[in-house]
Amino acid sequence: xxxxxxxxxxxxxxxxxxxxxxxxxxxxxxxxxxxxxxxxxxxxxxxxxxxxxxxxxxxxxxxxxxxxxxxxxxxxxxxxxxxxxxxxxxxxxxxxxxxxxxxxxxxxxxxxxxxxxxxxxxxxxxxxxxxxxxxxxxxxxxxxxxxxxxxxxxxxxxxxxxxxxxxxxxxxxxxxxxxxxxxxxxxxxxxxxxxxxxxxxxxxxxxxxxxxxxxxxxxxxxxxxxxxxxxxxxxxxxxxxxxxxxxxxxxxxxxxxxxxxxxxxxxxxxxxxxxxxxxxxxxxxxxxxxxxxxxxxxxxxxxxxxxxxxxxxxxxxxxxxxxxxxxxxxxxxxxxxxxxxxxxxxxxxxxxxxxxxxxxxxxxxxxxxxxxxxxxxxxxxxxxxxxxxxxxxxxxxxxxxxxxxxxxxxxxxxxxxxxxxxxxxxxxxxxxxxxxxxxxxxxxxxxxxxxxxxxxxxxxxxxxxxxxxxxxxxxxxxxxxxxxxxxxxxxxxxxxxxxxxxxxxxxxxxxxxxxxxxxxxxxxxxxxxxxxxxxxxxxxxxxxxxxxxxxxxxxxxxxxxxxxxxxxxxxxxxxxxxxxxxxxxxxxxxxxxxxxxxxxxxxxxxxxxxxxxxxxxxxxxxxxxxxxxxxxxxxxxxxxxxxxxxxxxxxxxxxxxxxxxxxxxxxxxxxxxxxxxxxxxxxxxxxxxxxxxxxxxxxxxxxxxxxxxxxxxxxxxxxxxxxxxxxxxxxxxxxxxxxxxxxxxxxxxxxxxxxxxxxxxxxxxxxxxxxxxxxxxxxxxxxxxxxxxxx
Amino acid sequence: xxxxxxxxxxxxxxxxxxxxxxxxxxxxxxxxxxxxxxxxxxxxxxxxxxxxxxxxxxxxxxxxxxxxxxxxxxxxxxxxxxxxxxxxxxxxxxxxxxxxxxxxxxxxxxxxxxxxxxxxxxxxxxxxxxxxxxxxxxxxxxxxxxxxxxxxxxxxxxxx
Numbered sequence: 001x002x003x004x005x006x007x008x009x010x011x012x013x014x015x016x017x018x019x020x021x022x023x024x025x026x027x028x029x030x031x032x033x034x035x036x037x038x039x040x041x042x043x044x045x046x047x048x049x050x051x052x053x054x055x056x057x058x059x060x061x062x063x064x065x066x067x068x069x070x071x072x073x074x075x076x077x078x079x080x081x082x083x084x085x086x087x088x089x090x091x092x093x094x095x096x097x098x099x100x101x102x103x104x105x106x107x108x109x110x111x112x113x114x115x116x117x118x119x120x121x122x123x124x125x126x127x128x129x130x131x132x133x134x135x136x137x138x139x140x141x142x143x144x145x146x147x148x149x150x151x152x153x154x155x156x157x158x159x160x161x162x163x164x165x166x167x168x169x170x171x172x173x174x175x176x177x178x179x180x181x182x183x184x185x186x187x188x189x190x191x192x193x194x195x196x197x198x199x200x201x202x203x204x205x206x207x208x209x210x211x212x213x214x215x216x217x218x219x220x221x222x223x224x225x226x227x228x229x230x231x232x233x234x235x236x237x238x239x240x241x242x243x244x245x246x247x248x249x250x251x252x253x254x255x256x257x258x259x260x261x262x263x264x265x266x267x268x269x270x271x272x273x274x275x276x277x278x279x280x281x282x283x284x285x286x287x288x289x290x291x292x293x294x295x296x297x298x299x300x301x302x303x304x305x306x307x308x309x310x311x312x313x314x315x316x317x318x319x320x321x322x323x324x325x326x327x328x329x330x331x332x333x334x335x336x337x338x339x340x341x342x343x344x345x346x347x348x349x350x351x352x353x354x355x356x357x358x359x360x361x362x363x364x365x366x367x368x369x370x371x372x373x374x375x376x377x378x379x380x381x382x383x384x385x386x387x388x389x390x391x392x393x394x395x396x397x398x399x400x401x402x403x404x405x406x407x408x409x410x411x412x413x414x415x416x417x418x419x420x421x422x423x424x425x426x427x428x429x430x431x432x433x434x435x436x437x438x439x440x441x442x443x444x445x446x447x448x449x450x451x452x453x454x455x456x457x458x459x460x461x462x463x464x465x466x467x468x469x470x471x472x473x474x475x476x477x478x479x480x481x482x483x484x485x486x487x488x489x490x491x492x493x494x495x496x497x498x499x500x501x502x503x504x505x506x507x508x509x510x511x512x513x514x515x516x517x518x519x520x521x522x523x524x525x526x527x528x529x530x531x532x533x534x535x536x537x538x539x540x541x542x543x544x545x546x547x548x549x550x551x552x553x554x555x556x557x558x559x560x561x562x563x564x565x566x567x568x569x570x571x572x573x574x575x576x577x578x579x580x581x582x583x584x585x586x587x588x589x590x591x592x593x594x595x596x597x598x599x600x601x602x603x604x605x606x607x608x609x610x611x612x613x614x615x616x617x618x619x620x621x622x623x624x625x626x627x628x629x630x631x632x633x634x635x636x637x638x639x640x641x642x643x644x645x646x647x648x649x650x651x652x653x654x655x656x657x658x659x660x661x662x663x664x665x666x667x668x669x670x671x672x673x674x675x676x677x678x679x680x681x682x683x684x685x686x687x688x689x690x691x692x693x694x695x696x697x698x699x700x701x702x703x704x705x706x707x708x709x710x711x712x713x714x715x716x717x718x719x720x721x722x723x724x725x726x727x728x729x730x731x732x733x734x735x736x737x738x739x740x741x742x743x744x745x746x747x748x749x750x751x752x753x754x755x756x757x758x759x760x761x762x763x764x765x766x767x768x769x770x771x772x773x774x775x776x777x778x779x780x781x782x783x784x785x786x787x788x789x790x791x
Numbered sequence: 792x793x794x795x796x797x798x799x800x801x802x803x804x805x806x807x808x809x810x811x812x813x814x815x816x817x818x819x820x821x822x823x824x825x826x827x828x829x830x831x832x833x834x835x836x837x838x839x840x841x842x843x844x845x846x847x848x849x850x851x852x853x854x855x856x857x858x859x860x861x862x863x864x865x866x867x868x869x870x871x872x873x874x875x876x877x878x879x880x881x882x883x884x885x886x887x888x889x890x891x892x893x894x895x896x897x898x899x900x901x902x903x904x905x906x907x908x909x910x911x912x913x914x915x916x917x918x919x920x921x922x923x924x925x926x927x928x929x930x931x932x933x934x935x936x937x938x939x940x941x942x943x944x945x946x947x948x949x950x951x
């Protein structure tokens with residue numbers, strides 16, 4: 001359905017200023033570090049210098065003797081059993097938990113301990129210090145003497161899974177790790193019908209292996225937490241998180257405090273991108289507060305944030321595809337070998353998405369998806385925008401270009417022939433999905449699909465047909481600057497079906513304004529603003545009439561948090577439901593006040609308007625309810641979706657490659673995306689721009705590099721390169737709007753999908769320019785020159 | 792608590808001030824402690840640009856300067872941009888264009904843009920991108936911030 005066909009709205013579909021915009025452009029207090037507490041100590045972590053070691057002995061006496069040091073915590077303070085081993089045995093007990101911010105019980109293994117006598121990657125926690133100043137804390141770290149027994153380490157999944165490899169999680173108390181003795185953290189192996197039969201029917205079988213590397217979120221705000229006990233001796237943690245309610249529950253687990261004694265406050269967040277779907281420092285910061293009974297602030301350094309927080313899972317992915325001459329797929333197989341890093345955060349679910357959010361995009365009767373995620377002694381992989389999808393998208397989209405080429409077909413034409421359509425059933429997801437709702441068991445209906453239109457409009461915007469031919473002709477003359485145009489098509493989800501839960505409370509004030517209390521965690525995406533738009537649309541009021549209070553676990557109702565592109569679809573649906581209940585209550589009162597049947601009333605421009613033309617100001621209905629009826633109109637609604645309708649996109653890159661230096665320059669980048677109804681076009685387009693720049697970084701310049709002992713080589717943002725303003729190509733975004741019946745006002749999701757396509761689109765353009773495939777990311781000048789036979 | 796043993800005479804957003812500082816305070820630390828929370832810190836190594844302020848009109852990264860070195864200097868922070876409750880045209884344009892996402896880098900970008908428009912009221916798109924050379928942003932891909940600066944420049948020229 002195109003934009004002109006979908007219902008027209010008053011607030012939804014229009015640009016409004018962000019509800020937090022004024023605060024953010026004036027430098028008003030907004031972020032965790034803007035809320036210091038009186039008498040606050042500085043917390044610092046001693047990171048391991050070794051990739052794999054056992055702590056034989058640790059001496060903290062000299063650190064503790066330093067004036068201004070208030071606590072030094074080590075594994076000795078987290079004893080394995082209650083007893084006299086630890087000095088603070090009364091405070092902490094060893095409990096396995098996960099720091100992955102997911103609904104309970106988390107699918108991620110519980111393989112983490114507050115502090116342990118074993119370290120599993122360079123930067124892993126050895127000790128934590130709280131001191132009066134940063135200088136004293138840093139000096140205290142230097143005074144801690146640690147004797148390590150250095151253990152052999154493994155840095156690739158292949159090494160990790162080889163027989164005789166050192167066992168990274170040899171502790172007996174880990175919970176639901178697939179096979180800890182083999183370093184196998186997680187894995188699945190699922191079949192839709194029979195790929196062997198499918199390959200046998202094929203005219204052509206194409207098989208290649210692709211490799212994607214380790215990158216990091218590099219959000220501008222470092223991981224920061226401030227913890228303290230309030231006047232009622234409850235633990236308060238202000239933190240930069242995407243998942244306040246999961247942090248509260250996991251803090252309870254790690255520290256042994258009841259949930260009711262913990263309050264987590266999420267202020268504005270300076271970018272998350274999945275890196276904050278994780279309790280990276282809140283547990284250890286709060287532990288220092290428990291140990292000192294003082295407020296503690298902890299902020300990672302940029303170097304720690306790069307290497308001791310989380311990163312994207314590196315993968316080696318083998319694609320094997322059987323196809324008929326005319327272009328229909330008979331079998332599609334994806335096998336991924338995944339580097340989980342030292343702990344299993346999100347490692348059962350991220351690689352699940354690698355197959356689940358990519359394979360169903362192609363119509364194919366026989367599908368096989370398998371992954372093995374292995375522990376290694378490197379930085380912990382976790383959630384990152386796209387959540388496994390970009391890795392699979394790189395492999396499958398490069399591969400589909402290879403298949404199209406083998407058939408002699410144009411890549412766009414091939415996608416138009418082989419990708420899903422509205423009304424198709426995704427038969428694969430039921431086989432690999434975590435929770436099996438009824439909708440999932442019978443296959444997921446694709447209720448809306450703008451993919452064909454995305455392919456057509458995107459191709460037109462980039463000048464696909466003309467450039468494909470013109471560049472092909474000019475490249476044949478072997479100029480210094482080779483040109484290419486490439487594309488990829490993508491899909492994602494809208495929240496996690498049957499799991500992601502949202503609640504919203506809407507309360508009507510006397511003047512017709514409303515308070516919206518919602519657990520959704522806006523991490524910079526504009527989630528609060530679009531949810532306010534949904535409420536304003538429903539109640540016939542302005543966005544400025546919606547007073548938001550978000551995410552203080554003491555005040556707002558539960559929400560799973562900001563991840564899986566869930567905020568607008570899942571939390572937006574909860575807000576819509578609560579607002580509709582409020583609307584119903586208002587109309588009931590108005591019907592009696594106006595003497596009109598309720599069914600003839602609607603809300604518009606802060607008034608109740610009857611079909612007869614009679615009007616009642618909303619404020620009068622509100623005053624009547626509070627001062628005459630003595631009843632507050634307030635409703636709380638819960639929402640969980642049985643489905644996760646996929647948004648679709650097609651992305652196109654126009655590039656130049658300098659055949660002498662190997663340098664790739666992206667000249668123009670087009671995204672055509674079907675995310676259902678677009679609630680706020682400027683903010684949605686901003687999501688696309690940012691995702692594209694992150695995706696281009698993945699394709700070209702970002703890479704976490706380690707030496708042969710697993711020590712990080714990048715020093716910080718000086719050599720972990722992000723795109724700057726000057727390097728960005730011309731960006732164009734096209735919204736192909738559909739109307740998703742299960743979404744609030746027809747929405748699907750936008751935040752993640754555009755990060756998936758830049759790497760394969762650029763790689764396919766490089767293939768067009770060079771005539772040679774580069775299988776591994778990032779597409780460095782060195783790899784280009786090798787591909788050209790010049791190195 | 793840190794021992795604050797020095798006095799720093801400094802002009803911030805046009806007002807003369809005296810800060811008590813420690814000799815090893817970064818300028819960004821001193822400004823934040825004094826309540827200028829629009830000065831963000833994202834790396835402390837001068838790479839991200841979120842701590843950008845104007846020193847005598849020129850953008851600098853305040854994490855790489857010792858507060859003591861700013862003796863007698865005139866500093867502009869984002870808090871000084873809105874006047875009498877009215878947003879600066881750059882701030883308005885950033886909100887109109889959807890140029891703000893998480894907002895962490897925005898104060899630094901606004902100040903880099905202000906310095907640019909002060910010396911060049913009619914910049915090209917390329918000059919705006921050049922002016923952001925010291926400002927990293929992970930959310931916006933710079934597209935909308937660049938558009939916002941160009942739009943504000945037009946509005947500010949029109950207002951003159």
